[in-house]
Amino acid sequence: MFRENKSTIIAPELTYPYMNSIDTVIFDLGGVLIDWNPRYLYRKIFKTEEEIEWFLANICTTEWNDLQDEGRSFAEATAELIARHPEWEMPIRAWYDRWEETISGPIDGTVEILRKVRSTDHNLYALTNWSSESFPIALKKFDFLQWFDGIVVSGVEKMRKPDHRFFRILFERYSVDPRRSVFIDDNEKNVLAGKELGLNVIRFHSPDQLREDLTKLGIAV
Numbered sequence: 001m002f003r004e005n006k007s008t009i010i011a012p013e014l015t016y017p018y019m020n021s022i023d024t025v026i027f028d029l030g031g032v033l034i035d036w037n038p039r040y041l042y043r044k045i046f047k048t049e050e051e052i053e054w055f056l057a058n059i060c061t062t063e064w065n066d067l068q069d070e071g072r073s074f075a076e077a078t079a080e081l082i083a084r085h086p087e088w089e090m091p092i093r094a095w096y097d098r099w100e101e102t103i104s105g106p107i108d109g110t111v112e113i114l115r116k117v118r119s120t121d122h123n124l125y126a127l128t129n130w131s132s133e134s135f136p137i138a139l140k141k142f143d144f145l146q147w148f149d150g151i152v153v154s155g156v157e158k159m160r161k162p163d164h165r166f167f168r169i170l171f172e173r174y175s176v177d178p179r180r181s182v183f184i185d186d187n188e189k190n191v192l193a194g195k196e197l198g199l200n201v202i203r204f205h206s207p208d209q210l211r212e213d214l215t216k217l218g219i220a221v
Contacts, residue, residue, distance in 0.1 A: 021179075021180050022122070022180055022181065022182055022200060022217055022218070022219065023121070023122060023123060023177075023180050023181070024122060024123040024124075024125065024176055024177070024180060024181035024182070025117050025122050025123070025124055025125075025181070025182050025184070025214075025219065026125045026126070026127055026170065026176070026181055026182065026183045026184065026199070027114065027124070027125070027126050027127075027148075027184050028126070028127065028128060028161075028184060028185035028186060028187070028190065028204070029126055029128040029130065029138070029145075030128065030129070030130065031186035031187070031204070032107065032110055032184060032185065032186055032204045033106060033107055033110050033111060033114060033142075033144070034103060034105075034106060034107065034138065034142065035103065035104040035105055035106070035107050036102055036103050037102060037104070038056060038060065038095065038102045039052055039056070040101060040102055040103070040104050041094060041095070041098055041099075041101040041102045042055060042056070042091065042094075044101065045090075045091050045094060046091075055088070055091060059081065059085055059088050059091070059092065060081070060091070060092060060095050064077065064081060066129075066160065068131045068133075068155065069129040069130060069131055069154045069155055069160045070154060070155070070158055070159060070160050071132065071154075071155050071156075071157075071158040073133065074096040074131070074133050074134075077096075078092060078093060078095070078096060096133075096134075099134050099137070100137060100141075103138070103141070106142060106144070107207065108207075109206070109207025109208070109211075110204075110207045110210060111144050112207070113207060113210055113211055113214065113221045114144060114147060115144070115147075116220070116221040117214075117219060117221060118147050120219065120220065122219065123149050123174070123176070124147060124148050124149050125148055125149055125150050125151065125152070125170060125174060125176065126145070126148050126150075126151040126152070127151075127152050127161065127166070127167065127170050127183070127185075128151065128152070128153055128154065129154045129160040129161050130153050130154060130155055131155040132153060132155030132156045133155065135153050135155065135156075149174065150170070150173065150174050152166070152169055152170045152173065154166060157169055161185070161187070161189075161190040161193060162187075162189045162190045162192070162193035163193075164193060164196070164197055167193065167194065167197050167199075168197075171197075178194075178197050178198040178199040179198050179199075179200075181199055181200065182199070182200040182201070182202060182214070182217055182219075183199040183200065183201050183202070184201075184202045184204050184210065185201075185202075185203065185204060186203065186204040186205070188203060191203045200217065202214070
């Protein structure tokens with residue numbers, strides 16, 4: 001859910017080979033609709049940005065967090081990491097003890113776009129890399145998550161984007177035709193995976209950019 005290496009893959013920002021028949025919009029959540037970033041928490045714990053970046057690159061890494069998004073429990077993840085880095089026990093425990101402090105709030109411009117798409121005839125789904133233990137907190141915190149016709153959560157399914165199998169869970173569970181759908185995600189690898197599966201794809205950078213790209217698809221927002 002954070003700090004992907006954007007230099008490893010070059011993917012188109014927007015592809016829409018089936019734009020005339022799009023009936024479904026699929027949103028990522030973290031980084032698109034919800035402003036999640038562990039730096040919000042660790043700025044309260046560490047004194048400098050340099051300390052934060054070192055900690056996130058070497059202790060609570062993307063790879064470590066990915067395993068929770070694939071279904072590993074908070075308790076197991078925390079115990080495993082503290083066993084390897086006992087001198088960092090306090091900030092390691094903070095990751096989940098103070099998880100709500102990693103969210104600054106909704107990305108309002110995108111939520112407004114979601115609201116407008118909801119008023120159309122398009123089906124609305126979310127496909128998110130998110131721990132099954134923390135996702136219920138987000139459900140209670142953000143009313144707009146109730147607007148979706150369905151949400152597929154990686155921590156529940158024990159697999160995550162960009163795994164093609166994870167996308168196919170959404171396709172099969174909700175009878176989604178990828179050729180008639182547009183997928184929105186801020187992660188380049190996930191966007192490329194969606195394209196490989198036949199989805200129309202938009203890589204998210206900002207609400208204004210998303211609004212422009214959806215308009216090109218004929219979705220009035």
